[in-house]
Structure formats: C-alpha cells, structure tokens
Amino acid sequence: MNAQTIEKLKILAESAKYDVSCSSSGTVRNNKKGGLGNTVGGMGICHSFAEDGRCISLLKIMLTNMCIYDCAYCVNRRSNDVPRATFAVSELVDITMEFYRRNYIEGLFLSSAVVRNPDYTMERMVAVIRNLRVEQRFNGYIHMKSIPGASRQLVQEAGLYADRMSVNIEIPNDNNLKMLAPEKNLASIYQPMKFIHQGVLENQEERQKYRHAPRFVPAGQSTQMIVGATSDSDKAILNLSSALYRRPSIRRVYYSGYVPVNTYDSRLPMLKQPPLVRENRLYQADWLMRFYNFRVNEIVNDTYPDLDLDVDPKLSWALRHPEAFPVDINSADYEMLLRVPGIGVKSATLIVASRRYGHLGAFQLKKMGIVMKKAQYFISCRELPVHTINELKPERVKAILTVGSGKKKIDENQLEIPFEK
Amino acid sequence: MTVFCYDKTFEGLLTCVFDAYLHKLFPDTLVGEGEPLPLFHDELYTCATDTQKADRVWKALGKKLSNDAMRELTIAWMADGYPKVDELLFRFIRKAVDAPKSIEVNFADQDVLALSRVYKQVSYERMRLVQFARFQKTADDIYFAPFEPQHNILPMAIEHFKDRFAGQKWIIYDVRRGYGYYYDLHTVEEITFTAEESEAILKKGFLADNLLAEDELLFQKMWQTYFKSIAIKERRNPRKHRQDMPVRYWKYLTEKRK
Numbered sequence: 001m002n003a004q005t006i007e008k009l010k011i012l013a014e015s016a017k018y019d020v021s022c023s024s025s026g027t028v029r030n031n032k033k034g035g036l037g038n039t040v041g042g043m044g045i046c047h048s049f050a051e052d053g054r055c056i057s058l059l060k061i062m063l064t065n066m067c068i069y070d071c072a073y074c075v076n077r078r079s080n081d082v083p084r085a086t087f088a089v090s091e092l093v094d095i096t097m098e099f100y101r102r103n104y105i106e107g108l109f110l111s112s113a114v115v116r117n118p119d120y121t122m123e124r125m126v127a128v129i130r131n132l133r134v135e136q137r138f139n140g141y142i143h144m145k146s147i148p149g150a151s152r153q154l155v156q157e158a159g160l161y162a163d164r165m166s167v168n169i170e171i172p173n174d175n176n177l178k179m180l181a182p183e184k185n186l187a188s189i190y191q192p193m194k195f196i197h198q199g200v201l202e203n204q205e206e207r208q209k210y211r212h213a214p215r216f217v218p219a220g221q222s223t224q225m226i227v228g229a230t231s232d233s234d235k236a237i238l239n240l241s242s243a244l245y246r247r248p249s250i251r252r253v254y255y256s257g258y259v260p261v262n263t264y265d266s267r268l269p270m271l272k273q274p275p276l277v278r279e280n281r282l283y284q285a286d287w288l289m290r291f292y293n294f295r296v297n298e299i300v301n302d303t304y305p306d307l308d309l310d311v312d313p314k315l316s317w318a319l320r321h322p323e324a325f326p327v328d329i330n331s332a333d334y335e336m337l338l339r340v341p342g343i344g345v346k347s348a349t350l351i352v353a354s355r356r357y358g359h360l361g362a363f364q365l366k367k368m369g370i371v372m373k374k375a376q377y378f379i380s381c382r383e384l385p386v387h388t389i390n391e392l393k394p395e396r397v398k399a400i401l402t403v404g405s406g407k408k409k410i411d412e413n414q415l416e417i418p419f420e421k
Numbered sequence: 422m423t424v425f426c427y428d429k430t431f432e433g434l435l436t437c438v439f440d441a442y443l444h445k446l447f448p449d450t451l452v453g454e455g456e457p458l459p460l461f462h463d464e465l466y467t468c469a470t471d472t473q474k475a476d477r478v479w480k481a482l483g484k485k486l487s488n489d490a491m492r493e494l495t496i497a498w499m500a501d502g503y504p505k506v507d508e509l510l511f512r513f514i515r516k517a518v519d520a521p522k523s524i525e526v527n528f529a530d531q532d533v534l535a536l537s538r539v540y541k542q543v544s545y546e547r548m549r550l551v552q553f554a555r556f557q558k559t560a561d562d563i564y565f566a567p568f569e570p571q572h573n574i575l576p577m578a579i580e581h582f583k584d585r586f587a588g589q590k591w592i593i594y595d596v597r598r599g600y601g602y603y604y605d606l607h608t609v610e611e612i613t614f615t616a617e618e619s620e621a622i623l624k625k626g627f628l629a630d631n632l633l634a635e636d637e638l639l640f641q642k643m644w645q646t647y648f649k650s651i652a653i654k655e656r657r658n659p660r661k662h663r664q665d666m667p668v669r670y671w672k673y674l675t676e677k678r679k
C-alpha cells in the first residue's frame with residue numbers, strides 16, 4: 001500500500017464511475033463471531049454523496065480497466081488512450097477491509113474490463129470476493145458484475161459470495177447493441193442473467209429442503225440501460241424493464257443518461273450534456289410501475305412512445321385521464337388516492353389511516369404533506385372550491401403547474417425520486 | 422399559567438402526568454430544575470420523580486397505544502434538539518389517556534402529527550450517524566469516531582455499531598453532549614472526556630497526528646481520492662450534494678477534510 005496504490009485507485013474508480021447502481025439493499029445478515037460487518041435490511045446505507053449528488057454506498061471499483069473489447073459508449077474501450085491499471089487481488093481486498101472498518105462504505109461493488117477472455121476475468125473477480133468472504137470473514141455487502149460469456153460454473157461460485165449480481169444490458173435493442181459493441185449481443189448478455197436467475201430459483205428450492213443451505217445472490221440481480229446513446233424510445237426501454245420485473249430475481253433496472261465520453265465516435269449522437277431530465281422521468285416511470293401499480297402501457301404506448309419531459313409521468317397520466325378525477329379524499333380507495341398528483345405512498349397511507357376519525361379538509365391535507373398546489377385540481381373534499389381538472393381543462397392545469405419551471409430545470413415539487421434507492 | 426418543574430428525565434415526565442391527574446392540575450408549561458421560570462405564572466408545582474408513579478402511567482398508556490406508538494414516544498424523547506419536546510409529549514400522553522380509542526393514527530390532530538414528525542426527525546438523525554460516522558484508527562488500535570448530532574441519538578445506534586464492528590475496538594463520541602461509548606471487544610461502556618482532554622485529542626474534528634496508527638493518513642488520503650474520482654463531472658449537482666449530506670456534518674467527514 002503506497003502512493004502507487006492511490007494512483008491505481010484513482011484510475012479504476014474513474015473507470016467504474018459510469019455504472020449507476022450503487023445500492024446496497026436487499027439482504028439482512030448479522031455479523032458472525034470473528035467476522036467483520038453486517039448488512040441491514042431495507043434500502044441499504046449511503047455513506048457519502050459524491051459531488052454529482054449520487055449516493056456512495058459501495059466501493060465501486062474495477063479490478064482492471066485493460067479491455068480487449070471496444071464498446072463505443074465506454075471510456076475503457078480498447079481503442080482509447082487512457083491510463084490503465086490493474087489491482088492485485090490482495091490489494092483490493094485490503095482496501096475494501098480498511099474502508100469498511102472506518103465506516104466509509106457498506107461493501108464492495110466489483111466490476112472489471114474483459115482481459116484475455118471472459119472466464120479468466122471472472123476467475124480473478126471471484127478470487128477477490130472469495131478472499132473477502134472466506135479468509136477475511138467479511139459480512140458486508142458485495143455486488144459483483146458478471147462478465148457476458150463467463151461460464152455457468154463461475155457465475156455459480158460468485159453467487160455464493162455475492163449479495164447481488166448484475167449484467168448490464170446497456171442497449172435495449174440487439175441491432176443497436178451490435179452496432180455499438182461489436183463483441184456483444186443481447187444473447188450473450190441474457191445468458192449470465194439466466195444463469196443467475198436459475199441459480200436463485202434452485203437455491204429457493206434447496207433452502208426449502210435444508211434451511212441452512214447457503215444463500216445464492218440473496219439480493220437478486222440488477223441491470224442498467226444507457227439512455228440517449230441510441231434512438232430507442234422510452235416505450236422500448238420501459239417495456240423491457242417491465243418484462244424484466246416479471247422475473248422475480250430482477251430487483252432493479254437502472255437508467256443511465258449517456259455521458260458523451262467518446263465524442264470522436266460518429267456512431268454516437270453529439271450531446272452537449274447527458275439527458276438528465278429524461279433519465280429522471282424514466283426513474284419516475286419505473287417507480288410508478290413498481291410502487292404505484294401502473295401498467296407499462298398506461299405510461300407509454302403507441303400514441304405516447306416517449307415520456308413528457310415537462311411533467312412527471314404520473315401528472316402526465318392524470319392530464320390524459322380527466323375522467324378519472326376528481327378523487328374524493330374521504331372515500332376513494334387507496335389505489336385511486338395513489339393516482340392523484342401530489343399524493344405519494346406516504347400521504348395516501350396517512351389519509352386512509354386518519355379519515356376514520358372524521359372528515360379531512362384542506363387544512364389537514366396540507367399538514368400531512370400533500371402537495372396541494374398540485375393535488376387541488378384532482379381531488380374533492382368538503383371545503384375545496386370546484387376548480388378541478390374537469391372545469392379548467394387539462395391544458396390549463398398543465399400550463400399552471402409548469403409555469404416558471406422552464407425546460408432546463410426539473411420542477412422540484414414534482415414526484416421526487418431519489419437517485420439511488 | 423401553571424408551571425410544572427421536574428428533573429427532565431423521562432420518568433420525571435411520566436410522574437408529572439401522574440401528579441397532574443391526581444391533583445387535577447395541568448401544566449401549561451414544563452421547566453427543568455434550575456431553569457428560569459416564565460415571567461408570568463400563577464402556580465408552580467414541583468414534581469418529584471417517582472418510578473412507581475411513572476410505571477403506572479406507562480402501563481396505563483400501554484393499554485391505550487400500540488407497541489409501535491410506545492416506541493415512538495421513547496424515541497421522540499431523545500429529541501433534545503427540538504424545543505419543548507417534553508410539552509409535546511405531555512400533551513400527546515394526555516390526549517392518549519383521555520381518548521376512548523387509540524389516537525395514534527389520527528394525523529388530523531396537530532400533536533399526533535407533530536409527534537410523528539419528531540419521531541421521524543430523530544430516527545432520521547440516528548441514520549445520519551450510521552451513515553456519516555467516520556472512524557480514525559489510533560496507534561493503540563481503537564477506531565475513534567467523533568460526532569455532533571442535534572438530538573441525543575447515540576444510544577439508539579450503539580447496537581448497530583456493536584454488531585457491525587464486533588471485531589474491532591471503537592469509540593463513538595458525542596462532542597456536543599460530551600459523552601460517548603467505548604467498545605473493548607466485549608462490552609460497551611459509557612465514557613466521558615474532560616474539556617481539556619477533548620481539546621488535546623481533537624484538532625478541527627480530527628485526531629491529532631501523533632495519536633494515529635501508522636497507515637491511518639494513507640487510508641484517509643485514499644478515501645479522499647476515491648471520493649473525488651467517483652464523481653462524474655458532467656453531472657455535477659451541488660444542490661443535491663448538500664441536501665443529502667448537510668454541511669453541518671462535514672466537520673467530521675474524512676472526505677471533506679481540508
């Protein structure tokens with residue numbers, strides 16, 4: 001450990017930073033005697049926030065960035081002239097342990113460029129997490145990426161040590177993917193995803209028989225799609241997400257606004273800035289599918305293939321469906337309350353709990369944190385004047401609610417999705 | 422205006438409730454022993470803490486409220502950074518006792534709502550400790566984390582640290598309240614440093630160099646390097662950065678060390 005290690009850390013963190021996922025959620029594991037660390041349930045812990053506002057939960061790092069592949073959207077592609085570095089297995093193990101002991105991190109998020117061949121790469125990655133779990137008795141969180149093309153055996157072994165595994169789809173369309181990443185195709189990406197999925201299912205069966213059978217990827221798998229590097233519509237992206245969520249082993253789909261790292265490559269669009277608003281809208285839509293019982297075709301469909309950048313997808317749905325409103329706060333069921341712009345999961349729960357004690361009025365609603373500025377057009381309760389979406393017309397409501405929030409800025413009062421959850 | 426004076430303990434507060442019902446005299450305000458009294462008061466009642474009375478109030482409350490609500494009450498009590506939290510608790514308890522059925526989810530009631538907010542704030546800050554505590558390794562292998570929470574939340578987080586860092590000696594110290602916990606690989610005990618000791622140990626939030634383990638500064642440097650490298654410049658977002666990691670915690674954050 002010395003100044004050279006610091007230099008490697010710098011290079012390999014910069015190589016890893018475009019991967020969005022950093023969450024440490026999904027596993028509950030207490031420490032064992034003689035071990036270090038635990039994982040807490042729920043959403044995982046962010047130990048810091050980088051200057052781009054993203055949560056730092058795990059030491060997100062590459063084992064090496066010397067890649068034999070040449071993916072157009074990636075800084076580490078073979079044809080780029082960037083500083084290259086490789087960690088020794090023991091080096092990375094030490095850094096992880098020392099960071100963890102100081103409460104800097106929840107654990108490790110290990111990825112790697114492809115060196116020599118997929119199995120060789122994967123073997124070295126597995127060596128790191130095996131060392132952590134077996135020799136160091138590390139009980140913190142481990143997320144490991146699986147290399148497309150790695151053998152089932154290695155995926156299987158990795159799954160015994162990792163809490164979560166992931167394979168990034170990156171581009172939701174096979175032709176576009178092949179164009180940008182000539183060494184990859186969707187089939188090669190789906191294969192390790194399938195290995196993980198099968199492993200999870202087999203493990204569930206096994207654990208029903210033997211309660212103490214070791215767990216396999218207890219926090220499931222995740223994936224990521226790049227947004228804005230190709231012409232793929234939000235409909236294509238969200239339909240794929242929705243299909244993925246139907247598999248129980250898939251816990252999260254991440255969306256990553258394309259950061260133009262290789263501006264010289266003419267296969268990629270010229271962007272001044274990553275499409276952050278669109279990325280945020282995709283997260284909101286994803287959220288609606290997972291927690292608000294929206295079906296994907298209610299959010300995007302042939303008529304509306306792309307999300308509206310001016311308003312969040314929930315408000316957008318409401319504006320397209322004035323016939324569903326106003327919703328009566330004092331009698332509507334929970335599902336319907338959730339559809340009201342300005343009412344979230346928390347406030348809907350509060351409303352349902354409190355209205356048993358008596359009628360709720362605008363004053364109480366405000367106190368409970370309902371965004372009345374928005375909700376007022378979509379609800380009825382006793383003392384509100386009737387200026388709902390039906391009297392005012394959707395266009396007018398949209399105009400009122402987007403006033404002052406120019407195209408550049410995301411309206412802060414709209415459904416806020418934390419970046420990492 | 423009726424003033425109750427008590428010893429500012431949770432049992433004391435519960436005793437106040439007991440005495441209030443006993444004498445049918447309810448306080449408009451509560452003050453701690455030795456605290457200045459409000460300018461205009463008609464009646465001053467000094468309440469002597471009595472564990473038996475406190476116990477009876479607690480049991481009676483247990484019949485009116487769910488276990489969760491009872492837990493929320495004890496946790497809200499730790500919100501010493503929140504002005505007059507004891508009066509809020511008193512009002513809440515009184516309402517809970519008087520109401521024919523549990524009031525705990527009647528968020529249309531101001532005090533019920535306020536209490537749930539206080540509870541959230543305190544739990545939130547407990548989480549801040551879990552997130553932002555930074556240990557520095559000392560020459561004698563103790564990992565030391567100073568912290569300055571707004572509320573008195575250390576006791577609620579100790580179990581977490583005890584489980585997670587069972588294999589290393591550590592100290593977590595509340596610099597504002599001047600006490601902390603030391604774990605010696607077996608048990609956790611409360612410790613306090615004198616003001617002079619604190620001063621000698623801590624320089625601007627960090628341990629004096631001569632107290633540090635040999636490689637401590639190297640790992641601090643590594644963490645700072647990592648912190649800088651992991652941010653994507655094209656996505657800089659100072660507003661969100663500060664919102665999620667409020668400036669008041671920066672003093673003890675290694676990655677923010679100047």
Ligand code: SF4
Nearest residue numbers: 067069071074077113
């Ligand atoms: S395989 Fe492609 S995406 Fe992965 S590191 Fe290599 S060039 Fe980058």
